[in-house]
Amino acid sequence: MIEEFNEFRISNDAVNDEIELRLRMNEEGYLFFRKLQDPDLLLNLRQDMLNVINNGGWLNRRANLMDGIADISQQCTEGDIEYPSVYHEVYKLESFHRAGHWQEVLNIIGKVINGPVLPHPQKIARLWFPQFTQHTTPAHQDFVHFQGSYDTYTCWTPVGDCPRDLGGLAILPGTHKAEIVYDHHFSLGAGGLNVDKEKTKGVWMTTDYEIGDCLIFHSLTLHKALPNITKNKLRISLDNRYQSIENPIAEHQLNPHMASTYPFAWEEVYANWKEKDLQYYWLDKVQKIIPTDKSYIDRGFTEALLLGKKGDSRAVLKLNRIIKLFPNSDEAKLAKEALLD
Secondary structure: OOOOEOOOOOOHHHOOOHHHHHHHHHHHHOEEEEEOOOOHHHHHHHHHHHHHHOOOOOOOOOOOHHEEOOOHOOOOOOOOOOOOHHHHHHHHOHHHHHHHOOOHHHHHHHHOOOOOEEEEOEEEEEEOOOOHHHHHOEEEEEEEHHHHOEEEEEEEEEOOOHHOOHHHHHOOOOOOOOOOOEEEEEEOOOEEEEEOHHHHHHOOOOEEEOOOOEEEEEEEOOEEEEOOOOOOOEEEEEEEEEEEEEOEEHHHHHOOOOOOOOOOOHHHHHHOOOOOOOOHHHHHHHEEEOOOOOHHHHHHHHHHHHHHHOHHHHHHHHHHHHHHHHOOOHHHHHHHHHOOO
């Protein structure tokens, strides 16, 4: 059965109308813009990222670099022990971090929150292999991952054209309005959590993204990725998060992405940057830091243990990854015991 989607409402007509932007965000939980960001800047960023990815061996070197043709034999994803060898090199790119501070997005977020904006230092790149659909990110709310304040917003930007078969993002409009965090459960995919299917019923929206398009949504809005069903193309996108300077931020959001999984420090990120203006820029801006709530991840791990004991293939994959990554940890011990049952 082929899932059907409606098209996003385009909000370019309201770019300069902060009242209308807030009304649309409050009602629908998202704003979608065509060509809000500079396609030329994104193409430059794409080249920077693909050069690093190519050097890391993830691309077919006989193909045109900018086409992003993957070497399928190198398939891996977040949580795999092989992933940081390339991801960390992408994460060191100064151009990658600067993309989270482009003024056109800051202007929109500023209008939505009606005040000064704090871009989260924890920028995220998603590097998604084709023919790897079991790892497609399922329906979830971003709040469980970055926490802090409900009124935090994600800007999802494809780094290149992203038609549906490449695996863009889809939104279930209005799901933020209940102002609750749904129960999340173990899953594969980025973040490793999803919500029950009954919460995902409704008319989902997506589009064929073009370079320069971006999707901005509330932390409680349900969203998911579409599977990358292309034959051989790597999907590259950015997740940048924003909030009011006045709102609290969770402590883990001040670290590099996945630093708890793959130890990585800002000193390593900044080592070869030409400019210093964005290094530790948040230190004099953040007003309140709160502890990270680990209950969401802990619950997912507990469920993976239970499913792994029953032979669930997804859970077995997850537990084996933990054993490889943290062989001497308490989690690895529990994972081994679950797989032996």
